[in-house]
Amino acid sequence: MGKEEVVEGSVWVPEPALRAFTSAVFRKLGVPTRDARVTTDVLVTADLRGIGSHGVARLPRYVTGIRNGTITQGYSSRIVKQTRTTAVIDGGNGLGQVVGRKGMELAIAKARRASVGFVAVRNSNHYGIAGYYSMIALKAGMIGISMTNAAPLVVPTFGRISVLGTNPISVAVPAGREGPFILDMATSVVPRGSIEVYDRQGKRMPLGWAVDASGHATEDPQTVLESLARRLGGGILPLGGEGEEFSGHKGYGLALLVDILCGVLPGAAFGLDVYADEDSANVGHFFGAIDVRAFRPIREFKRDMDKLVRMLRESPKAAGHDRIYVHGEKSAAMEKERKAKGIPLGPKVADSLKKIGADMGVPWIV
Amino acid sequence: MGKEEVVEGSVWVPEPALRAFTSAVFRKLGVPTRDARVTTDVLVTADLRGIGSHGVARLPRYVTGIRNGTITQGYSSRIVKQTRTTAVIDGGNGLGQVVGRKGMELAIAKARRASVGFVAVRNSNHYGIAGYYSMIALKAGMIGISMTNAAPLVVPTFGRISVLGTNPISVAVPAGREGPFILDMATSVVPRGSIEVYDRQGKRMPLGWAVDASGHATEDPQTVLESLARRLGGGILPLGGEGEEFSGHKGYGLALLVDILCGVLPGAAFGLDVYADEDSANVGHFFGAIDVRAFRPIREFKRDMDKLVRMLRESPKAAGHDRIYVHGEKSAAMEKERKAKGIPLGPKVADSLKKIGADMGVPWIV
Numbered sequence: 046m047g048k049e050e051v052v053e054g055s056v057w058v059p060e061p062a063l064r065a066f067t068s069a070v071f072r073k074l075g076v077p078t079r080d081a082r083v084t085t086d087v088l089v090t091a092d093l094r095g096i097g098s099h100g101v102a103r104l105p106r107y108v109t110g111i112r113n114g115t116i117t118q119g120y121s122s123r124i125v126k127q128t129r130t131t132a133v134i135d136g137g138n139g140l141g142q143v144v145g146r147k148g149m150e151l152a153i154a155k156a157r158r159a160s161v162g163f164v165a166v167r168n169s170n171h172y173g174i175a176g177y178y179s180m181i182a183l184k185a186g187m188i189g190i191s192m193t194n195a196a197p198l199v200v201p202t203f204g205r206i207s208v209l210g211t212n213p214i215s216v217a218v219p220a221g222r223e224g225p226f227i228l229d230m231a232t233s234v235v236p237r238g239s240i241e242v243y244d245r246q247g248k249r250m251p252l253g254w255a256v257d258a259s260g261h262a263t264e265d266p267q268t269v270l271e272s273l274a275r276r277l278g279g280g281i282l283p284l285g286g287e288g289e290e291f292s293g294h295k296g297y298g299l300a301l302l303v304d305i306l307c308g309v310l311p312g313a314a315f316g317l318d319v320y321a322d323e324d325s326a327n328v329g330h331f332f333g334a335i336d337v338r339a340f341r342p343i344r345e346f347k348r349d350m351d352k353l354v355r356m357l358r359e360s361p362k363a364a365g366h367d368r369i370y371v372h373g374e375k376s377a378a379m380e381k382e383r384k385a386k387g388i389p390l391g392p393k394v395a396d397s398l399k400k401i402g403a404d405m406g407v408p409w410i411v
Numbered sequence: 412m413g414k415e416e417v418v419e420g421s422v423w424v425p426e427p428a429l430r431a432f433t434s435a436v437f438r439k440l441g442v443p444t445r446d447a448r449v450t451t452d453v454l455v456t457a458d459l460r461g462i463g464s465h466g467v468a469r470l471p472r473y474v475t476g477i478r479n480g481t482i483t484q485g486y487s488s489r490i491v492k493q494t495r496t497t498a499v500i501d502g503g504n505g506l507g508q509v510v511g512r513k514g515m516e517l518a519i520a521k522a523r524r525a526s527v528g529f530v531a532v533r534n535s536n537h538y539g540i541a542g543y544y545s546m547i548a549l550k551a552g553m554i555g556i557s558m559t560n561a562a563p564l565v566v567p568t569f570g571r572i573s574v575l576g577t578n579p580i581s582v583a584v585p586a587g588r589e590g591p592f593i594l595d596m597a598t599s600v601v602p603r604g605s606i607e608v609y610d611r612q613g614k615r616m617p618l619g620w621a622v623d624a625s626g627h628a629t630e631d632p633q634t635v636l637e638s639l640a641r642r643l644g645g646g647i648l649p650l651g652g653e654g655e656e657f658s659g660h661k662g663y664g665l666a667l668l669v670d671i672l673c674g675v676l677p678g679a680a681f682g683l684d685v686y687a688d689e690d691s692a693n694v695g696h697f698f699g700a701i702d703v704r705a706f707r708p709i710r711e712f713k714r715d716m717d718k719l720v721r722m723l724r725e726s727p728k729a730a731g732h733d734r735i736y737v738h739g740e741k742s743a744a745m746e747k748e749r750k751a752k753g754i755p756l757g758p759k760v761a762d763s764l765k766k767i768g769a770d771m772g773v774p775w776i777v
Contacts, residue, residue: 128526130496131705160494161527165706188672201723203732208723218671226671228664234657251656260729278727284661285650290617291600291657295650298594298738301723305584305592306554309715310706316722339497340531340676349675356682357567357574357667361644363626366569372664 050242052391059387062410064089066398067101069407074111075118076140084142087173092388094376096229098238099174102394106171107140108401115324116140116170122147130155132164133311138325141172141193145330149178152334153185160339165311166330171195175215176229176376182217182334183225186343189217190333194307196320198273199233200280201301202294205260207273207280208316211236212303217373219337221347223354227373232300233281237273240266240281253286255279262287306331416608418757425753428776430455432764433467435773440477441484442506450508453539458754460742462595464604465540468760472537473506474767481690482506482536488513496521498530499677504691507538507559511696515544518700519551526705531677532696537561541581542595542742548583548700549591552709555583556699560673562686564639565599566646567667568660571626573639573646574682577602578669583739585703587713589720593739598666599647603639606632606647619652621645628653672697 064085071081084107092100110116120139124132132151136144148164155162172178175191182189195210211231218226234254243250244266257263258278272279284296308315313329320326337346354371362369390398402409430451437447450473458466476482486505490498498517502510514530521528538544541557548555561576577597584592600620609616610632623629624644638645650662674681679695686692703712720737728735756764768775 126706128705130526131701133706159525160497161529163527163701200729201726201735203729203735204723204726205729206727208726216668218668226667228661228668230658230661230664234651253657256729260727260732284658285600286657291619291652292596292650294736294738295594295596298596301592301719301738302582302584302594304719305716309712309719310703312707312711312715315715315719335497335529337676339494340492340499341678345678346675349678349681350671353667353670353675353681357570360567360570360574361572361626363566363569363571363622366626369567369570370660372660372667 051389054392055389057387073405080143087142087177091174093380093383095379130159134166136169141170145172149332152332156334156336160336162334164332167311167313169328175213179215179217183219188335191215192303192331194304202297206278209300212300220350223351417755420758421755423753439771446509453508453543457540459746459749461745496525500532502535507536511538515698518698522700522702526702528700530698533677533679535694541579545581545583549585554701557581558669558697560670568663572644575666578666586716589717
């Protein structure tokens, strides 16, 4: 839901070609083949599902990170503490996608034996879309949970400086004939990308998305982005908006909960300290897997999931609307379409990728 | 946060006297002493913490429920399925508080042995405030999780009929010198009680709390409450409000997630079916306990929790505000005050309790 529009002047790139290009770039940087493939998979999956802000558009940032050493190359993550049901992994300051996938797979492996598994990761980096990891649990007939903390962008209720990240929560739940339920949400009203879209278009944004340096809601996207970039104050509002009238304190609470589970629990950075150290972002993640079969036969569970999904979908629509969605439905439809038709890259993104390709001797796709 | 105001003409009742009265009422109805004490504890804790809508004001509903048999008396809950880390409990259609406490304690007991424990409950009733149960984990040095589904009151994004409950989520996390983090939030913008307050005062409510029968936001509390009561359509909006502009689909997703974990997972009712059967509400709950020590020494964890809490509290305030709160802080302060000064009961609530006392031969407090 709330997926971005296709930018004018986009080129449509076939998925396999985009994967090959992206993976080749990572390999040129010395990333092992398997890790390059996983990282590429996370980025391209975001593009396929219509979350372009977390797709290959971010490749330049990863390239810069690896080149200047803020993302450690030749790192190795390791399990530093574990029980039958839990583990803490130190990511060794490597790519968040690689340790992220490892963390989620470990949670699932534990849940296969012990019905539930929880893994917290410290000393990691940006891991892409939270939903990538939770979805891995679906094939195992499990409920998947994925969260990450992030650089401070979100202002706590009654504050005027961003202390928390947009700290997303994703939970994926298998269904039967219906598609799975895949919640994948920033705990802020909007991600930074939505404010950037309004800024590029020179438009006022809805009042209630972000606050200026005084801590009050503003419609001016440029002020917010500039203040954030220069750490002058202001920032994005938590889900629920400004103050308590529409329960902004609830979104603030969810963002804080994510920071506790991802930052405090594994001993990663939290709050203002995420990305505060130039050499090590020390981002933290939290993964969980819950085996449905420990509670109910999977067929019964899936049958009732289908029933709930249909109950919602078939419910009467608000005037002016003809469809009620269930989470993950829009992204799944887009993924299907883009696997067939290709992935649209805006002109700026395409140019930046071509430049990387030229720099590194990786031939561009088109 | 967002706690209710004290109603004009309230009487202030000492906590122990209110407990004794409430417990005596339950015992008169044949509820065993221990169960009466637990149920009373949940209700009075809500009043102490400033959530009067879920406090003794609800006693008449429980009395009616037990009397007319919609809440089974002389029931017994039983574990119907379990592993080392998980369990499903059938509540036997008894008091939600009794099986709720049992479920949370079982989750904690499992977490003591296996680091994590999750318990889902079916065939239960209204269990009071979600935060009561999550807080039980604090004493054990654990993170506590508590959720429940509820009667349909919340309209899905782009819908015009309530399909989901206000489905609260509570997570409690221990801290050190600072108070614990206690998130306890309905996944709707506001609880029904807030709309009732505006209705009683004959005021327009903020646009974005609820929709009318057409599915669009309205400021008229009376229309919403009447339509809901008569199942004509309309209802409360999910956290984030109407449509997707302020991410109402995220609140809708959280409400749906709670219904999946509480309804679908244990085989309880979900969606429109909660409270649909006159004889059995079949409410479901979901409880979890995560032992911090499986991840980090508890002292380190608490030290960092304190650091995060102070980082937020000491952050610069928005113009016109002088305090940033952390979740659970306001309620803890109120609990302390009300333990000393007593609990305010509005005239209507006091009258209804007196009437129950007179009916049942339980002497009223004052």
